[in-house]
Amino acid sequence: MTQQPDSGGHFGPYGGRFVPEVLMAPIEELEHAYLEARSDPAFQAELAALLADYAGRPTPLYHARSLSERLGGAQIYLKREDLLHTGAHKINNSLGQALLARRMGKKRIIAETGAGQHGVATATVCALLGFECVVYMGEEDMRRQRLNVFRMRLLGAKVAAVSSGSRTLKDAISEAMRDWVANVGDTYYLLGSALGSHPYPMMVRDFQKIIGEEARGQILKSAGRLPDAIFACVGGGSNAIGIFHAFVPDAGVALIGVEAGGRGDAAGEHAARFRGGSPGVLQGAFSYLLQDEDGQVSSTHSVSAGLDYAMIGPEHAWLHDLSRAEYVAASDAEALAAAKLLSRTEGIIPALESAHAVAEAVKRAPASPGKIFLVNVSGRGDKDIDIYRENFKELDEA
Amino acid sequence: MTRIGQLFERLKRENRKGLIAYITAGDPHPDRTPSLVDALVRGGADLIELGVPFSDPVADGPVIQRAGDRAIAAGTNLARVLEIASKIRERSEVPLLLFTYLNPVLRYGLERLSRDAAKSGIDGCLLTDASVEEAEAYVGAMRAAGLDTIFLAAPTSTERRLKLVARYSSGFVYLVSRTGVTGEQASLSAAVGPLVQSVRAVTDLPLAVGFGVSKPGHVAELGRQVEAVVVGSAFMRIVESSAGAPELEGRLEAFARELKLGFGETA
Numbered sequence: 001m002t003q004q005p006d007s008g009g010h011f012g013p014y015g016g017r018f019v020p021e022v023l024m025a026p027i028e029e030l031e032h033a034y035l036e037a038r039s040d041p042a043f044q045a046e047l048a049a050l051l052a053d054y055a056g057r058p059t060p061l062y063h064a065r066s067l068s069e070r071l072g073g074a075q076i077y078l079k080r081e082d083l084l085h086t087g088a089h090k091i092n093n094s095l096g097q098a099l100l101a102r103r104m105g106k107k108r109i110i111a112e113t114g115a116g117q118h119g120v121a122t123a124t125v126c127a128l129l130g131f132e133c134v135v136y137m138g139e140e141d142m143r144r145q146r147l148n149v150f151r152m153r154l155l156g157a158k159v160a161a162v163s164s165g166s167r168t169l170k171d172a173i174s175e176a177m178r179d180w181v182a183n184v185g186d187t188y189y190l191l192g193s194a195l196g197s198h199p200y201p202m203m204v205r206d207f208q209k210i211i212g213e214e215a216r217g218q219i220l221k222s223a224g225r226l227p228d229a230i231f232a233c234v235g236g237g238s239n240a241i242g243i244f245h246a247f248v249p250d251a252g253v254a255l256i257g258v259e260a261g262g263r264g265d266a267a268g269e270h271a272a273r274f275r276g277g278s279p280g281v282l283q284g285a286f287s288y289l290l291q292d293e294d295g296q297v298s299s300t301h302s303v304s305a306g307l308d309y310a311m312i313g314p315e316h317a318w319l320h321d322l323s324r325a326e327y328v329a330a331s332d333a334e335a336l337a338a339a340k341l342l343s344r345t346e347g348i349i350p351a352l353e354s355a356h357a358v359a360e361a362v363k364r365a366p367a368s369p370g371k372i373f374l375v376n377v378s379g380r381g382d383k384d385i386d387i388y389r390e391n392f393k394e395l396d397e398a
Numbered sequence: 399m400t401r402i403g404q405l406f407e408r409l410k411r412e413n414r415k416g417l418i419a420y421i422t423a424g425d426p427h428p429d430r431t432p433s434l435v436d437a438l439v440r441g442g443a444d445l446i447e448l449g450v451p452f453s454d455p456v457a458d459g460p461v462i463q464r465a466g467d468r469a470i471a472a473g474t475n476l477a478r479v480l481e482i483a484s485k486i487r488e489r490s491e492v493p494l495l496l497f498t499y500l501n502p503v504l505r506y507g508l509e510r511l512s513r514d515a516a517k518s519g520i521d522g523c524l525l526t527d528a529s530v531e532e533a534e535a536y537v538g539a540m541r542a543a544g545l546d547t548i549f550l551a552a553p554t555s556t557e558r559r560l561k562l563v564a565r566y567s568s569g570f571v572y573l574v575s576r577t578g579v580t581g582e583q584a585s586l587s588a589a590v591g592p593l594v595q596s597v598r599a600v601t602d603l604p605l606a607v608g609f610g611v612s613k614p615g616h617v618a619e620l621g622r623q624v625e626a627v628v629v630g631s632a633f634m635r636i637v638e639s640s641a642g643a644p645e646l647e648g649r650l651e652a653f654a655r656e657l658k659l660g661f662g663e664t665a
């Protein structure tokens with residue numbers, strides 16, 4: 001299983017390369033450059049130094065005693081990716097890929113963003129390394145994540161509004177791909193999740209797997225054993241594959257991916273690809289996809305912009321079919337309640353995305369005494385304060 | 399041999415160049431498409447690409463994106479496009495090529511599509527996001543039903559890739575004129591000449607150039623280099639601006655004729 005993907009980027013039947021021919025040679029070039037960089041100690045050393053001194057790794061593993069006590073069952077440990085510079089795990093990947101872009105001699109970096117966290121991480125790294133930066137963002141997401149739009153602009157990036165389709169992450173990716181097609185010569189596409197054409201799902205996983213590698217050592221040290229279950233939210237799947245990867249060979253560790261259950265089970269009301277989705281091709285990869293009977297991609301909904309996407313990363317599709325990981329959904333309401341609970345018991349305001357992972361752990365903890373749960377807090381909630389305010393109106397009354 | 403192969407033989411015999419017209423099927427309405435195709439053929443189109451709309455067309459610029467949105471809103475799906483093809487076949491022998499993305503085809507089923515497409519009078523298929531690496535099953539199914547599979551060659555394609563594109567293509571090879579999405583351009587990219595040479599070096603198949611071709615002058619220039627040119631967004635802009643008005647057919651026919659005159663300047 002650790003040999004995945006194959007040389008064509010397949011995780012079992014999933015993944016692969018489904019892009020217009022214009023992009024195929026550039027994608028091959030990217031793959032070669034990445035494989036070379038991956039085995040270059042100088043590249044790895046530079047990345048490790050930036051992750052440590054600039055981004056703030058390793059992130060702590062924190063035993064959430066009062067939350068655990070409140071729930072009266074499992075002991076819950078939190079992997080604190082929210083404490084990273086820029087506030088989410090996304091910077092792990094942005095740093096890695098930007099170093100690769102520099103190595104490839106590119107001058108300009110483009111990215112898509114949903115919640116804005118990947119856009120902010122990429123704008124940050126571009127400021128650091130001196131790249132021109134354009135971030136594509138759906139108009140609907142710009143409205144939901146206004147603060148991050150301003151942060152990107154402050155960092156010197158151009159935020160390009162995308163008004164096509166559902167005006168969310170999916171449309172931002174399409175627009176970034178069109179930009180890339182037109183500017184392949186000098187432009188690097190810095191994709192933010194374990195999605196898209198090979199080599200992205202593999203490369204993004206590799207840059208995120210440090211989360212699980214650290215957490216594995218940390219939990220062995222602090223709890224004396226491996227966890228019984230790991231919880232992570234799954235948008236495209238980068239923070240989840242990042243924390244899962246080191247534990248995949250540990251058969252006793254349950255891997256639980258939490259998708260966005262939104263506000264109901266009907267099509268268009270959620271973004272739970274394993275609840276009503278079926279394998280299909282979108283934006284470069286073959287994986288589980290929310291689509292209608294004609295193969296048109298369905299609209300999705302989640303209170304969290306970062307989980308609001310119709311396809312799941314191909315490695316998750318494979319882990320799902322192998323039954324190595326389990327995928328469930330948390331609703332908007334459950335995520336909001338979990339965010340409030342974590343804020344009140346531990347003084348940690350999570351990102352709405354991460355709150356989905358917290359919600360599932362909260363749901364299962366009471367019936368799991370003696371168990372150890374590890375939850376990936378992929379990001380902090382600063383960017384979501386407007387949405388929390390809309391949903392907790394009672395707290396706003398002076 | 400499909401009608402596509404026959405067309406290119408005839409063009410060669412008659413020492414002519416071909417005009418390939420792309421239209422998004424179902425825009426402004428599926429019932430209207432056969433009559434738009436008739437108009438294009440009257441204007442001189444030699445082959446029709448019937449675009450099957452897809453919700454997320456990453457290879458298309460804004461004009462064809464909007465056409466696809468309108469077609470989907472008007473109830474167009476792959477099954478409906480095959481019905482449209484059957485209607486066209488009742489009165490015309492113009493070669494018909496399905497032009498779309500992989501997902502609607504996978505959803506319909508490869509075997510089922512190849513069977514139904516052949517029955518509807520479709521001659522071939524081009525899927526913009528089916529890379530040759532991933533096309534084995536698709537090509538197998540189409541060829542078994544006697545349909546052509548056309549792949550794209552791009553200015554970025556390496557020699558190794560061009561050989562694969564040529565190997566998997568039948569009927570003709572479709573050259574993307576520039577690194578970019580579909581859409582009208584003021585002038586042709588300088589990438590075309592070298593690309594034509596590189597593709598000629600690896601195949602004897604006829605070549606067509608598309609993406610960004612929109613003026614009689616482009617047609618004239620390309621007519622000196624390849625067997626056919628593809629025009630799409632320029633037709634779809636007419637469809638869009640006519641908003642279903644009765645003079646739409648006349649405008650498409652006139653524009654096809656005008657483009658065709660470009661070939662006259664080739665000689």
Ligand SMILES: Cc1ncc(COP(=O)(O)O)c(C=O)c1O
Nearest residue numbers: 117235236237238239306378379
């Ligand atoms: C904090 C946070 N967590 C999770 C995600 C979802 O992405 P992924 O599934 O790639 O981890 C996002 C995306 O924007 C995010 O900002």
